[in-house]
């Protein structure tokens with residue numbers, strides 16, 4: 358059972374997970390997790406290594422489908438629609454629920470093409486002019502436009518790590534997502550690039566539902582308004598980020614945030 362802080366305001370769930378368990382073969386990596394994720398707030402998943410944060414994050418856009426041994430039980434609704442129903446178009450789902458990974462993974466193509474690819478295959482642009490506008494808007498929103506506007510035909514892989522990560526965020530934004538999942542998006546970045554991604558999260562906050570997995574409690578405290586603490590495959594505690602860090606209700610949460618393990 359998850360301890361949910363009683364002082365949470367009413368929000369509409371963009372994603373609603375109910376009693377979700379995930380197995381890798383016979384091993385249960387996530388055990389009966391339920392959570393509502395609103396658009397209004399950035400939600401952080403924290404917890405010690407191996408507790409299942411990434412596994413659970415990946416259930417939210419069926420990224421676990423790509424792992425042969427993984428099996429998901431329970432229900433995950435996106436705007437009230439079951440994302441695991443057989444008729445779900447998974448390509449469409451992953452445009453609606455975008456993902457940014459630990460290691461920046463731009464395509465080995467130009468900066469322009471990295472951003473234009475998604476809108477093009479999803480038929481978002483009727484003309485080159487439309488596509489140019491989407492690319493510019495996405496790069497602006499990702500805080501990268503000024504740095505790359507004069508070299509859009511350069512390879513995305515030639516950018517710095519931090520710029521590559523912002524390019525990956527621009528690529529996710531370009532297909533007009535409703536949710537952005539971030540799996541330790543700063544773990545490969547230096548402090549300056551990390552600060553830029555954190556600023557970007559603050560700017561995107563409210564426009565998209567954002568979920569971030571982070572190892573850094575300082576980062577969770579800086580960027581999120583809601584925090585879920587995971588331990589051994591269970592979601593132990595969920596509440597306002599300030600309360601999780603200043604007034605944890607569960608002993609295991611307290612131990613983790615005071616650095617007793619992790």
Ligand SMILES: Nc1ncnc2c1ncn2[C@@H]1O[C@H](COP(=O)(O)OP(=O)(O)OP(=O)(O)O)[C@@H](O)[C@H]1O
Pocket residue numbers: 381386404405406407408409410411412413424426572
């Ligand atoms: N592809 C996989 N196949 C088998 N087991 C896996 C796989 N991915 C993760 N696991 C196991 O599932 C459990 C949860 O792992 P997961 O990566 O979700 O945890 P995490 O909290 O994100 O960890 P970290 O903070 O170290 O990234 C771990 O025991 C891990 O070994």
